[in-house]
Amino acid sequence: MDMKTVRENARHKLKGFCRVCPVCDGRACAGEVPGMGGLGTASSFKANVEALARVRLQMRTIHPVKEPTLSLALWGTTLAMPILVAPMTGSTYNMGGAMTEEAFVAELAAGALQAGTIAMTGDGADPTMYGSGLAAGKAHPASTIAIIKPRAQEVVVQYLREAEEAGVLATGMDVDGAGLVTMAMKGQPVGPKTFEELQEVIGATKLPFIVKGIMTVDEAEAAVRAGAAAIVVSNHGGRVLDFAPGAAEVLAEIADRVKGRTIIFADGGVRSGADVLKLLALGADAVLVGRPLVVAAFGGGREGVALMLNQFKNELLQAMLLTGTADVSQVSRAILFR
């Protein structure tokens, strides 16, 4: 299997929900939510890609870094690369339904494992989506991370219990899912959390808790104070608020405030190993990849997912060699060209 075949298969199976464009930048699918696009004008989706494109790398090749370290320790496990699968749900209404929700998330999780990393799984308007994510992780303990929507407090606590029973590595909440009116229409209301409510849900589990959807320094600080083991600097792939900045635009300032006090993930527009290195240099400890892995899963199942993740890993290795970066856990901002 090669990426060309994977992409051709995916173009067929995704039925136009995703056009499998040469560059996945939010243009062709603008406004397609539900679907694979960004909300409204898709300016937030495009901002993710554009902000990363503006970051440039300083090439250095006279140095002693011959075998860079790409592995990363995370909550008692070791990942082969600082790249995780982003949580994604809605195989029917977002991706055309050629794969069931259960099969889609199972292939993502298995592909991640095959490549030596892990998948986050999501939660959506249909409650079986959350269950499909938990089921995907059950075969291999501590191999997935369950991300819960900002539902009513008692529902979140019940979902936390289910995640603990399923044996996930960590759990968390995409707090930026607060405005999803489609969920309210389906009897699954979500909304913003107060600081105290966030503190309460984090305190309700012993598992590491991730707050996903942080875009400002003050909310990063609040998440840390509430007890978050990690944050995800993310605008949800531009799917929840039009006219937000790109993750790469806000990451450095956030990292300057909270780095070392919590683990920092970042996502949005990551399309290559070089993009991964850019986000690490801006302060992320690891990154998440979203839409490209939908293409990989639909086009090649777990093999396709592993193939793409390993391609990103190889590109990251190459970019590390060409910037003199020895270790993914210590990426210097001096590799960025300003």
Ligand SMILES: Cc1cc2nc3c(=O)[nH]c(=O)nc-3n(C[C@H](O)[C@H](O)[C@H](O)COP(=O)(O)O)c2cc1C
């Ligand atoms: C179709 C689709 C479904 C998504 N579902 C979820 C979800 O259930 N929970 C969540 O936290 N994020 C969800 N996201 C956001 C991703 O986790 C991630 O933040 C985003 O896709 C990263 O940007 P990228 O796709 O440009 O890589 C979804 C994204 C897409 C494209």
